[in-house]
Amino acid sequence: MKIFLRILLGIVLVLGLIGIFAPKEFSLQRDITINKPKGLVFDELKLLRNHDKWSAWSKKDPNMKKEFVGTDGTVGFTSRWESKNEELGVGEQEIKKIVAGERLETEIRFKVPFEAAFSSYLTTESVSANQTKVTLGMHDEMPFPINILGFIMNVCFDNKTKIIKDFDATLAGLKTELEK
Numbered sequence: 001m002k003i004f005l006r007i008l009l010g011i012v013l014v015l016g017l018i019g020i021f022a023p024k025e026f027s028l029q030r031d032i033t034i035n036k037p038k039g040l041v042f043d044e045l046k047l048l049r050n051h052d053k054w055s056a057w058s059k060k061d062p063n064m065k066k067e068f069v070g071t072d073g074t075v076g077f078t079s080r081w082e083s084k085n086e087e088l089g090v091g092e093q094e095i096k097k098i099v100a101g102e103r104l105e106t107e108i109r110f111k112v113p114f115e116a117a118f119s120s121y122l123t124t125e126s127v128s129a130n131q132t133k134v135t136l137g138m139h140d141e142m143p144f145p146i147n148i149l150g151f152i153m154n155v156c157f158d159n160k161t162k163i164i165k166d167f168d169a170t171l172a173g174l175k176t177e178l179e180k
Contacts, residue, residue, distance in 0.1 A: 029137030
Protein backbone atom coordinates (compact mmCIF):
# COMPACT_ATOMS: atom_id res chain seq x y z
CA MET A 1 0.00 0.00 0.00
CA LYS A 2 2.88 2.42 0.77
CA ILE A 3 4.36 1.82 -2.69
CA PHE A 4 1.02 2.59 -4.33
CA LEU A 5 0.65 5.82 -2.33
CA ARG A 6 4.20 6.90 -3.22
CA ILE A 7 3.57 6.24 -6.89
CA LEU A 8 0.29 8.15 -6.70
CA LEU A 9 1.98 11.04 -4.89
CA GLY A 10 4.74 11.05 -7.52
CA ILE A 11 2.19 11.24 -10.35
CA VAL A 12 0.33 14.08 -8.61
CA LEU A 13 3.61 15.98 -8.09
CA VAL A 14 4.66 15.55 -11.73
CA LEU A 15 1.25 16.72 -12.96
CA GLY A 16 1.39 19.66 -10.53
CA LEU A 17 4.80 20.69 -11.86
CA ILE A 18 3.56 20.41 -15.43
CA GLY A 19 0.60 22.62 -14.48
CA ILE A 20 2.87 25.23 -12.92
CA PHE A 21 5.24 25.48 -15.89
CA ALA A 22 2.96 24.64 -18.84
CA PRO A 23 1.61 27.61 -20.82
CA LYS A 24 -1.70 29.07 -19.69
CA GLU A 25 -2.55 30.21 -23.22
CA PHE A 26 -2.52 28.59 -26.64
CA SER A 27 -2.19 30.75 -29.75
CA LEU A 28 -1.56 29.80 -33.33
CA GLN A 29 -1.79 31.62 -36.64
CA ARG A 30 -0.98 31.00 -40.29
CA ASP A 31 -1.25 33.24 -43.32
CA ILE A 32 -1.37 33.17 -47.10
CA THR A 33 -1.36 35.77 -49.88
CA ILE A 34 -4.31 35.69 -52.26
CA ASN A 35 -4.22 37.38 -55.66
CA LYS A 36 -7.50 39.24 -55.23
CA PRO A 37 -8.44 42.65 -53.77
CA LYS A 38 -9.00 42.90 -50.03
CA GLY A 39 -12.71 43.78 -50.29
CA LEU A 40 -13.51 40.75 -52.40
CA VAL A 41 -11.56 38.47 -50.05
CA PHE A 42 -13.25 39.82 -46.93
CA ASP A 43 -16.69 39.48 -48.52
CA GLU A 44 -15.94 35.75 -48.90
CA LEU A 45 -14.61 35.37 -45.35
CA LYS A 46 -17.39 37.14 -43.46
CA LEU A 47 -20.06 34.64 -44.56
CA LEU A 48 -19.70 31.41 -42.56
CA ARG A 49 -21.73 29.49 -45.15
CA ASN A 50 -18.94 30.17 -47.65
CA HIS A 51 -16.41 28.41 -45.42
CA ASP A 52 -17.87 25.03 -46.39
CA LYS A 53 -16.43 25.52 -49.90
CA TRP A 54 -12.81 25.74 -48.75
CA SER A 55 -12.48 24.74 -45.09
CA ALA A 56 -10.34 21.67 -44.38
CA TRP A 57 -12.83 20.70 -41.67
CA SER A 58 -15.80 20.68 -44.05
CA LYS A 59 -13.91 18.46 -46.46
CA LYS A 60 -13.34 15.84 -43.73
CA ASP A 61 -17.06 15.01 -43.76
CA PRO A 62 -19.03 16.30 -46.75
CA ASN A 63 -22.13 14.55 -45.31
CA MET A 64 -22.15 16.32 -41.95
CA LYS A 65 -25.48 17.82 -40.92
CA LYS A 66 -25.41 21.62 -40.93
CA GLU A 67 -27.78 24.16 -39.43
CA PHE A 68 -27.55 27.94 -39.69
CA VAL A 69 -29.14 30.37 -37.24
CA GLY A 70 -29.41 34.11 -37.83
CA THR A 71 -28.27 36.37 -40.65
CA ASP A 72 -24.96 35.28 -42.14
CA GLY A 73 -22.22 37.89 -42.05
CA THR A 74 -23.57 39.52 -38.88
CA VAL A 75 -22.67 39.23 -35.21
CA GLY A 76 -24.57 36.36 -33.60
CA PHE A 77 -24.87 34.23 -36.74
CA THR A 78 -24.20 30.61 -35.80
CA SER A 79 -23.21 27.65 -37.94
CA ARG A 80 -23.91 24.31 -36.22
CA TRP A 81 -22.68 20.91 -37.28
CA GLU A 82 -23.13 17.27 -36.41
CA SER A 83 -20.76 14.69 -37.86
CA LYS A 84 -20.28 10.96 -37.50
CA ASN A 85 -16.55 11.66 -37.91
CA GLU A 86 -15.22 11.58 -34.32
CA GLU A 87 -12.65 14.26 -35.11
CA LEU A 88 -15.44 16.71 -35.96
CA GLY A 89 -18.17 15.58 -33.57
CA VAL A 90 -20.89 18.07 -32.69
CA GLY A 91 -20.38 21.79 -32.29
CA GLU A 92 -20.99 25.30 -33.49
CA GLN A 93 -19.22 28.44 -34.64
CA GLU A 94 -20.65 31.87 -33.80
CA ILE A 95 -19.64 35.24 -35.22
CA LYS A 96 -18.63 37.39 -32.23
CA LYS A 97 -17.20 40.52 -33.87
CA ILE A 98 -16.73 41.99 -37.33
CA VAL A 99 -14.42 44.87 -38.20
CA ALA A 100 -15.67 45.65 -41.71
CA GLY A 101 -13.15 44.72 -44.37
CA GLU A 102 -10.49 43.72 -41.84
CA ARG A 103 -11.34 41.14 -39.19
CA LEU A 104 -13.85 38.38 -38.42
CA GLU A 105 -13.83 36.95 -34.89
CA THR A 106 -15.69 33.78 -34.00
CA GLU A 107 -16.06 31.41 -31.10
CA ILE A 108 -15.92 27.70 -31.86
CA ARG A 109 -17.64 25.46 -29.35
CA PHE A 110 -17.28 21.68 -29.39
CA LYS A 111 -19.96 19.67 -27.59
CA VAL A 112 -19.12 16.06 -28.60
CA PRO A 113 -16.81 14.08 -28.21
CA PHE A 114 -15.67 16.62 -25.57
CA GLU A 115 -16.69 20.09 -24.46
CA ALA A 116 -14.31 22.90 -25.36
CA ALA A 117 -14.41 26.45 -26.69
CA PHE A 118 -11.84 28.75 -28.23
CA SER A 119 -11.64 32.02 -30.13
CA SER A 120 -10.68 32.10 -33.78
CA TYR A 121 -10.17 34.92 -36.25
CA LEU A 122 -9.57 35.74 -39.88
CA THR A 123 -7.92 39.01 -40.88
CA THR A 124 -7.25 40.66 -44.22
CA GLU A 125 -4.44 43.06 -45.07
CA SER A 126 -3.75 44.67 -48.45
CA VAL A 127 -0.39 43.71 -49.89
CA SER A 128 -1.13 45.59 -53.13
CA ALA A 129 -4.24 46.62 -55.06
CA ASN A 130 -4.81 43.03 -56.16
CA GLN A 131 -3.15 41.03 -53.38
CA THR A 132 -4.42 40.32 -49.90
CA LYS A 133 -2.72 38.66 -46.97
CA VAL A 134 -5.19 36.49 -45.03
CA THR A 135 -4.33 35.37 -41.51
CA LEU A 136 -6.19 32.54 -39.80
CA GLY A 137 -5.63 32.23 -36.07
CA MET A 138 -6.91 30.89 -32.80
CA HIS A 139 -6.46 31.70 -29.15
CA ASP A 140 -7.44 29.82 -26.02
CA GLU A 141 -7.01 30.53 -22.32
CA MET A 142 -6.04 27.41 -20.37
CA PRO A 143 -6.06 28.02 -16.62
CA PHE A 144 -4.63 25.43 -14.23
CA PRO A 145 -5.39 22.46 -14.30
CA ILE A 146 -6.76 22.61 -17.88
CA ASN A 147 -3.29 23.63 -19.08
CA ILE A 148 -2.01 20.17 -18.08
CA LEU A 149 -4.39 18.56 -20.58
CA GLY A 150 -3.40 21.12 -23.24
CA PHE A 151 0.28 20.38 -22.64
CA ILE A 152 -0.30 16.62 -22.90
CA MET A 153 -2.37 17.03 -26.09
CA ASN A 154 0.34 19.13 -27.73
CA VAL A 155 3.32 17.05 -26.60
CA CYS A 156 1.97 13.50 -26.65
CA PHE A 157 -0.57 13.75 -29.47
CA ASP A 158 1.12 16.45 -31.59
CA ASN A 159 -2.12 18.44 -31.61
CA LYS A 160 -0.42 21.70 -32.67
CA THR A 161 0.99 20.09 -35.83
CA LYS A 162 -2.46 18.75 -36.74
CA ILE A 163 -4.01 22.20 -36.31
CA ILE A 164 -1.27 23.82 -38.44
CA LYS A 165 -1.91 21.24 -41.17
CA ASP A 166 -5.66 22.02 -41.10
CA PHE A 167 -5.04 25.79 -41.09
CA ASP A 168 -2.68 25.51 -44.07
CA ALA A 169 -5.16 23.32 -45.97
CA THR A 170 -7.99 25.75 -45.20
CA LEU A 171 -6.00 28.76 -46.41
CA ALA A 172 -4.89 26.87 -49.55
CA GLY A 173 -8.54 25.97 -50.21
CA LEU A 174 -9.55 29.62 -49.80
CA LYS A 175 -6.83 30.72 -52.22
CA THR A 176 -7.89 28.12 -54.79
CA GLU A 177 -11.57 29.08 -54.45
CA LEU A 178 -10.96 32.81 -54.84
CA GLU A 179 -8.36 32.64 -57.60
CA LYS A 180 -10.27 30.29 -59.92
